[in-house]
Amino acid sequence: MDYVPDDNSRYKDVDYWDERYTTEQSYDWLGCFSKFRHILENHVKKEDSILILGCGNSSMSGDMYTAGYRSITNIDYSSVCISAMAARHSDCPDMTWRQMDVRQLCFPSMSFDVILEKATLDAISVEEKSPWDVSPQTACFFHQALSEISRCLKPGGRFVSVTFAQPHFRKRLYARTEYNWSIKQHSYGTGFLYYVYVMTKGEKLSPEDADLEKKLLEKKLLEDTKAPANRDTTTQHEDKEDFLSNIDL
Template sequence: MDYLPEDNSRYKDVDYWDERYKTEQCYDWLGGFSKFQHLLEKNVKKEDSILIIGCGNSSMSSDMYSTGFHSITNIDYSSVCISTMSARHSDCPGMSWHQMDVRQLSFPDASFDVVLEKATLDAIMVGEKSPWGVSPETACFIDKALTEISRCLKPGGRFVSVTFADPFFRKRLYAKTDYNWSIKKYSYGEGLEYFVYVMTKGEELSPEDAALEKKLLEESKGQPTRVSTYQHEDEEDFMSNIDL
């Protein structure tokens, strides 16, 4: 694949994405919107205000718009991406595009009914070498992002995360009392299974997820900071594996 970086750590580099978006027209990680539309429509209303983080050049926003979701704010940290996508969808009233870092969202508290990400967190973590943990730097990045996402959700709002990471690994990131949300898990796909996690702001963690958080806190005492995440030792073929 022409756009595969020489090293997976480049997925964190905005320069890599700027160069890629100069020529790549569209890419949908984890399949197109139609693959998980039935799950999204169970948890997101057409009238909800939606923030899509790490929008990239995916067709997801326009596909959602065409099915009736008309209040969509898109962010990406690539200025090339935002410029291109804004021009491409200038005929969609209610759809906006902003260059922004998910760790420093410039929106007021409780701005959105829904925050949605598809493979954005996967891309951030794909360079990690161990299937059992991420570096302290990446752990800090993810925590800042999730803290900002929680801050921007309205009471009762939902953070929807679409990912290839199964519950054993991904719940270890999301099951944290400080984020003030509950967690539900869905899945889709044939052959390759992908997951949709829905975190609802203002609801408590289930007893199972609360026990997981407690266990992880106990394990971290006296040990270097490592946060378990996902299941593949080396994701150099990540981009091809996640096509549906």
Template sequence: MSARHSDCPGMTWHEMDIRQLSFPDATFDVVLEKATLDAIMVEEKTPWEVSPQTACFIHKALTEISRCLKPGGRFVSITFANPFFRKPLYARTEYNWSIKKYTYGEGFHYFVYVMTKGEELSPEDAALEKKLLEDTESPPTVVATTQNEPEEDFLSNIDF
């Protein structure tokens, strides 16, 4: 990238792990992310349930982004990820930011999330965080059955 953009004086390029940025605290007014988190999540089998490993990776990345933002700074995340899936990742009091969502496009939407450092979560986002914390503290419910049920073969039951 340095060679490709050698005609841009003053521009520098850094390669580093997003979970351990080498920038000092409160360095940036704006951090822009376009599909980086999507790329991190590409191996997930379903957006409904992010694996603990990926959730940990993203948490470390967002912690670092928050650390590097100046007070009043903005983290802008551009993605096709619906708020139902993305907001649970962003809605944490410890990141010390508010969340605003903007939707663009017709039919096929993309979303722009703007987190502002030093602002509190909205009551709605704080409630989402509280629910997520409660869900992780309570053990999953196990439903026991007394008989063996045959596996359903959905493909064989489809009338063509």
């Protein structure tokens, strides 16, 4: 199978991923676990209960298990992926695999110490025209996912987001008082940087992030008072496997 789709919009299509996972063994967006392990070790304890969102066929879960992280739950919306990964890691009894949508997490509130995602949220943004003004559809997706993540975190729990999205773009989506978390950022890589955002449940936004949220709310209020304009929020991107480098969210 040629894993590069004809149109980048297919990266949001579960049928595409089901077909891809039927033959592809492993692929790691944004590098493997070893690339950011030094950052993760400062925020995730070996005994933490961990949920990995959009696990795909990445080696990250297995690498973390080998490193001593045992209580790991993996979810992906591709049933093909979940079946293949569960079979591959059948010798890891403390790891579980479930088909699930990140916008509807089927877990009780306050279930996890850590929720981790690597490029999962990036993948839904492949058709965005501007990183400064995401479409209502993408904004809604992010809000639904982040609300669920916050709900499922224990007090003091951490949401760890690994992405290539620079702070001045991604913080616009993460800095919301209603999520009830603070935001810290780290980076790794040489030449091209990747970012690790750590949101801690129960801590307040920094004054800088709170001010960002205030400005964004004021901007939205101003826009809502004006007559709505028809805007074409679709865009064409080059059909390359490294589509993540084509967006900057």
